[in-house]
Amino acid sequence: MITDFTELNRLMADTLKKAIPRLKTVDVMPDELADSMQTPAVFIDLESFEPGKRLSGGRNAHECAFAAYCVLSTRTKNHEAQIKNMAAAVAGKVHGQRWSLSDAVALPSRIAAMPGIFKEDAHGLACWVVTWDQTVYLGEEWAPDDELGDGFWLKGCHDHPHRLEDFPK
Numbered sequence: 465m466i467t468d469f470t471e472l473n474r475l476m477a478d479t480l481k482k483a484i485p486r487l488k489t490v491d492v493m494p495d496e497l498a499d500s501m502q503t504p505a506v507f508i509d510l511e512s513f514e515p516g517k518r519l520s521g522g523r524n525a526h527e528c529a530f531a532a533y534c535v536l537s538t539r540t541k542n543h544e545a546q547i548k549n550m551a552a553a554v555a556g557k558v559h560g561q562r563w564s565l566s567d568a569v570a571l572p573s574r575i576a577a578m579p580g581i582f583k584e585d586a587h588g589l590a591c592w593v594v595t596w597d598q599t600v601y602l603g604e605e606w607a608p609d610d611e612l613g614d615g616f617w618l619k620g621c622h623d624h625p626h627r628l629e630d631f632p633k
Contacts, residue, residue: 477506490507531593555576568602
């Protein structure tokens with residue numbers, strides 16, 4: 465269960481960090497770009513969302529569009545080919561991922577990769593963006609109380625209801 469996108473973004477970053485150990489930096493998209501960063505780097509961002517089809521359980525469904533910004537220094541040898549390989553590796557790890565939240569996140573769909581711009585003023589960085597759609601269910605799922613009131617009542621061949629415990633085993 466998750467109640468907001470913060471935990472999900474952190475799980476995404478942690479999963480990619482473990483799955484692709486060659487990445488030097490994996491994090492959620494920063495508000496401000498640091499003066500320097502270690503590349504290769506991946507930054508996760510929730511690009512947009514809209515209400516999704518509500519299922520039972522009381523959780524709110526959101527149809528989300530996510531992006532993983534793959535960033536590589538242009539000083540890297542053969543950086544044009546390497547950034548594409550990096551994006552392919554990230555896309556491959558996104559495929560089938562529920563980020564350890566199988567009951568709160570549907571399988572990703574429409575996974576794609578394309579050239580991108582990491583930050584307008586970030587010179588010396590090559591960027592490809594891996595995008596995907598994923599349904600996320602936020603909130604606590606409704607569960608019945610531990611106490612079920614006064615039990616189950618059955619109405620059968622008699623005109624008045626009987627408690628389940630009244631019937632022989």
